[in-house]
Amino acid sequence: MTDTGYGTRTLGVAQRRQVGAYTLLAVHDDAPAPRPGQFAMLAAADGWGGGEDERPFLPRAVSVCGHEEGRVEYLLEAVGPGTELLCGLQAGARLRALGPLGNGFSAPREGEHAVLVGGGIGVAPLVLLERRLSAATVLLGFRDAPRAAAAGLFTAPRVATDDGSVGAHGSVLALLEPELAAQGAKVYACGPTAMLEAVRALCDERSVACELALESPMACGYGACWGCVVPLSDGSYARLCFDGPVIDAARLDRVGEGFGAAS
């Protein structure tokens, strides 16, 4: 059977590396270079379906964290049966992948300065974004020191932790607020729902442009199932996989109920 290029592909794990509480998987992949904010649907080629309650069944949507020629990197946190299996993959293991998928972040316009705001595992797409930008302010929030190890994936981050073990004590929002006073700030954020809602509200109040990389459980990742929708301010629903996962914050009333998490 000839490969027409649109099906789910079987790829090999090149490297697995622990980054504090997270796992960085490097995968051999010759697909076109992903844009920051894009994602792939991933499943382990073996053992998928073999966990508790015979899960996982569906592939998992995972943000692209890094890319170099022939190699794509994903940052994962084990939070359920799917991510647990993916985090356990060793070099040489096979996985099934569809991607890169979705709309990434838009580039800052002339005169705009990128301010990247990440929380927890949500820092993943910002790693690739920072590498593609000539200049950016990077602000990261984590629960604790093992998670804050992911800050090491960035060139020049400023960090806040909930427990004060690394960087500033408290929320990343406290780091963001003074940055918004500068002319031409453009915020790019990814993280937990509560953080994204706080970022959205703050940017809205200060009239600062803001793009949010959102998350929702997905079945397909390519616009087929309509399962991953989020409500927009115009009353319609957007498919996160197809219209997102990066959404202009101005299109949302709030980030809240109905915005889910990976498993």
Added chain:
Amino acid sequence: MSVEFCGLRLAHPVINGSGTFDALAAARALGPGVEEDFPFAAYVSKTITLEPRAGNPPPRLWEAAAGMINSIGLPNRGVDSYLGQDLPRMRFTVTGAEGPVPVPVITNVMGSDAAQIARLFERCDGEPAIAALELNVSCPNVATGLDIGADPAELESVLRAVRPLTAKPLIVKLTPNTADVAACAAAAEAGGADAVSLVNTIRAMAVRPDLSGPWLGGRSGGLSGPAIRHTALAQVSAVCSRVRIPVVGMGGVQNARHARELMAVGAALVAVGTENFRDPAAGRRIAHGLASQPI
């Protein structure tokens, strides 16, 4: 491998279940290979209604043992938008034994009573780009609250009213959520259906992790995937024993073996649904397996 179905010549016997493959979105997300080497021998659209529908509030998905529950709520932009904007772009080719051939479009429609269905049939009947109609009867009757397709007498009566309004082949997509699916299939045949398709999803529910209520925004949903494969086999078998019109069998098909099992109990065509979510080229893989693998 080519097959005859309701007067249509199909390159192979594998099509998609309605609502499990958005061909236009797939082409944009995955590239032009989708349109040029389409995974299915016919393309069944998602369900189209007279008026636009936003669909159900999220969450819409639940991962189940060997399957999933969905409560999507049939979002679509309405028949005017479908006919005016989407249908003209649905030009796909599939590779058959004699090279690339056009993929017929089967338009799936739903109305909450005979009058709505009649208007949908009338709108679609004059469209040459529609090769056949599929009627989704898993819709509650606005007056009785019962699914039109769950009651044989109601189903036959609705079909008798609407069948004369279109010259196109008519497939009735049966609901599995009924006491006697074979009786419903017989009612569809008596009402003038040219084929029946089954199974739709099986009514199902998921409870929130903290036990505080139903997980899905639409409260209940439909179970699909390998979890329902043997239920589907039993229902397809019962229907094939009861009617003379061709039957499109579906439910949990993941590979050519599963497709062969449905055909062994009498299905003329096999539809792939949930497996498309795990691999957009699943239909192509299964069709190829049917053509090349011995039993």
